[in-house]
Amino acid sequence: MFQQDLIGWFEAEQRDLPWRKDKDPYKVWVSEIMLQQTRVDTVIPYFLRFIEQFPTIQALSTAEEDRVLKAWEGLGYYSRARNLQSAVKEVHENYGGIVPDDPKEISTLKGVGPYTAGAILSIAYGIPEPAVDGNVMRVLSRILLIWDDIAKASSRKIFEEAVRRLISHENPSYFNQALMELGALICTPTSPSCLLCPVREHCQAFQEGSQNELPIKTKNKKHRHVQIAAAVLRNDEGKILIHKRPEKGLLANLWEFPNIEVALPFVNEKDQLKEAVKDLYKADIQIGGMIGQIEHVFSHLTWNINAYEGKIQSIEMESKELKLVTIEEMKEFTFSVSHQKMMKQYFEGDE
DNA sequence: TATACGTGGTG
């Protein structure tokens, strides 16, 4: 029987992962958010530090957002962290600190979409709800010979219906986790290990030899490139000017060095940056030499940063989004990896 | 429905 073969394999072969130590709905929740579009090996150290720092719903709901972002620094998709804290506060205040076990209720929480709702409900509460991620679509497309394009949003419900038909009501937690684990370890995107697969006898793609043609997934478009000019600016005390990014959009609420998107060609960018800093931050600055050129690739765009050093002649510090900090203080603020690269270039050239 | 949203690993 398919369910038995799948779950039996999972019981024998599952990886020893820190979020599998218990079924605390809060910890399951944190792990599922971190694992969105993110590799297991990357998540492990973040999960351990995060749970150590914020062990309970109570702890996370009362934490400073800046500390939460700092704990997330380097993990990417930072709105996950802010949505998680917002949703945890909601549970703390309106659900008595108990993660709801109802599909409709849990789905109203920020950052909890159809996959995460199903994952928490099945893993923490043993409720037979589908948890369809990329692994599950890949595995089931092969087992059931489903040729729909998994890149299309409309395909997910096809797989959810399949899971509703197949899911073990005896152990929905292991059933869902086993599908994902199988996708991660055996039924991989390229060159799946069908000869090691515990359910190959149930797999229609294996029977007809089409496992390498599935799943169907259309390609994404190539992304755009953006030219950035940025500067590490110090005043006569040696303090460095940093700026908090807007609360929406790319790298929301993270800190950065003053920078602009270069509209006009290369030659003027130092002047453009100087003028922008004057307008935006009411600062008179002098931009000096280049400290580095950084390419930073996001999922949907690439930044090509020309980074300069510079001096602050005068500045009106009014805005909360602006700070002059020492190098030591700077470590307390959350920066994107692109700006960490700048920092590194600057300090390597500073010796 | 399509696009914005990060990062580091990989064949």
Place this chain on the structure above:
DNA sequence: TCACCAAGTAT
């Protein structure tokens, strides 16, 4: 080198 990816969600 580089496209593709890895336990998706919000808008």
